Amino acid sequence: MEKWFNVGKIVNTHGVKGELKIVSTTDFPEERYQIGNTLYLFQGKNQEPISLVIKSHRNHKSFDLLTFEGYENINEVEKFKEGILKVQEDQLQELEEGEYYFHEIVGCKVLTTAGEELGTITEILSPGANDVWVVKGQRGKEYLIPYIEDIVKTIDIEEQLVTIEPMEGLLS
Incomplete structure (x- = not known):
């Protein structure tokens, strides 16, 4: 297919x-x-x-x-x-290490560094300086996670897992 x-x-x-x-x-x-x-x-x-x-x-x-x-x-x-x-x-080209296609990120599960599961990335917004990942939680709550080094700590495409360090106010 x-x-x-x-x-x-x-x-x-x-x-x-x-x-x-x-x-x-x-x-x-x-x-x-x-x-x-x-x-x-x-x-x-x-x-x-x-x-x-x-x-x-x-x-x-x-x-x-x-x-x-x-x-x-x-x-x-x-x-x-x-x-x-x-x-x-x-027709897709190879990306540099640390670069990802949107389709590789959408669908990944998001955990905090404390081990709390936030939900799954459902969409990527590109409003300006950096992308923003939309994470849909278990009860329908949405979180907007900016794709910046200070927050996104690890991305494991094989395991479909992203780990973040939420800054104050990000998850409220």
Whole structure:
């Protein structure tokens, strides 16, 4: 079974020459959106992805703008709006030690250094200087854990376990 990973969402068209406005969800837009790379478009209930080869990439405001080979005008790409762009697992690059993909972190159990189980990481927010991990506790309580050295002490991807040292007020 193939594993797919999101790299962006098509939110709109841009101009009349087939350019698409992408809200990127990849940490590697320069590599992911290189001319000639293949992305796979998933739309709604259609389970069969459309293979798209990148023809051009540029940044505009807070968006990545892409065109794809064989799609030269707005009429041909209008139908792609709201679609999700993905890559296959074998397209992921190796990360440096201490770096992780979101899919490796989401699902990990979180313990404090005192051994208290907080819950499971359900989502990662990227609002600014550092990521924030959303941890859902047993009784539905959510904790927002900033991914900073002072708090996140160990990450064990094999065991799906993260250990944190909560600072004062973090868990209240």
